[in-house]
Amino acid sequence: MPLESQPPDRVSPDAAVFRCEVSGKRDTAKVRALGELDLGTVAILDAKLAELREAGFRLMIVDLSGLSFIDSTGLRCLLEWDAEARRGNISIALVQGPRAVQRVFELTGTAARLRFVDA
Amino acid sequence: MNGSIATILELSLAPTPKAPALARAAVSDWLAQQSNDGVILDVVLLLVSELVTNSVRHARMAEEPLRLTAWVGEATVRFEIWDSGSDGTVARREPRRDNDLGGFGLELVTRLSSAWGVERDVTGTTVWLEVTTAG
Numbered sequence: 001m002p003l004e005s006q007p008p009d010r011v012s013p014d015a016a017v018f019r020c021e022v023s024g025k026r027d028t029a030k031v032r033a034l035g036e037l038d039l040g041t042v043a044i045l046d047a048k049l050a051e052l053r054e055a056g057f058r059l060m061i062v063d064l065s066g067l068s069f070i071d072s073t074g075l076r077c078l079l080e081w082d083a084e085a086r087r088g089n090i091s092i093a094l095v096q097g098p099r100a101v102q103r104v105f106e107l108t109g110t111a112a113r114l115r116f117v118d119a
Numbered sequence: 120m121n122g123s124i125a126t127i128l129e130l131s132l133a134p135t136p137k138a139p140a141l142a143r144a145a146v147s148d149w150l151a152q153q154s155n156d157g158v159i160l161d162v163v164l165l166l167v168s169e170l171v172t173n174s175v176r177h178a179r180m181a182e183e184p185l186r187l188t189a190w191v192g193e194a195t196v197r198f199e200i201w202d203s204g205s206d207g208t209v210a211r212r213e214p215r216r217d218n219d220l221g222g223f224g225l226e227l228v229t230r231l232s233s234a235w236g237v238e239r240d241v242t243g244t245t246v247w248l249e250v251t252t253a254g
Binding site: 069073076107108 | 169226
């Protein structure tokens with residue numbers, strides 16, 4: 001089920017800018033999260049992951065390397081998807097983000113709960 | 120520099136999901152104008168995001184804008200955010216346990232700020248925090 005690049009989802013330019021780039025191969029979807037993940041943008045990622053799950057992807061790799069910012073709201077979204085994957089028939093893995101992003105996982109002690117893979 | 124007047128940032132924010140990003144952008148611009156290079160911008164922006172997110176959630180039934188105030192003290196940067204949400208006042212609202220800084224947001228605030236607190240009065244709720252500046 002090939003997924004070509006899709007039109008970026010954006011919120012208004014005066015708030016956080018965030019978009020997802022999606023690519024797919026067999027039952028694996030890669031979601032590159034770009035920009036700032038917070039209260040104003042978390043719904044974009046949430047909707048994208050829900051859409052990919054509905055489309056039948058079993059492994060979703062969320063690449064955080066293009067994130068410039070994440071706070072506890074973004075963190076909670078990733079943890080909820082991780083929990084959802086454990087309950088259901090799917091897997092979620094993360095590619096590490098930049099230092100400021102990784103620090104949020106480390107400070108909250110959640111890095112060990114999440115599955116990180118290489119890009 | 121004795122008697123230097125700290126520049127104050129005062130922001131009024133509609134309590135919408137966009138408020139955290141707008142606040143981060145404003146604080147980032149404001150800090151760039153301060154002669155204070157002792158703060159770690161990443162940390163400050165994370166804390167501001169947590170403060171504002173909490174207030175948006177807290178004020179979700181209210182229409183009054185949030186008020187974010189920031190100023191540079193001698194060895195700290197202080198942020199205060201006020202929202203009109205206040206438990207037990209005229210606003211008829213379902214009591215919720217997550218009205219206050221909670222969970223991971225609170226964890227980040229306690230670990231990254233040097234002090235923080237919550238004050239309530241009849242007009243609303245103020246949450247404040249301070250970040251120590253190096254040197």
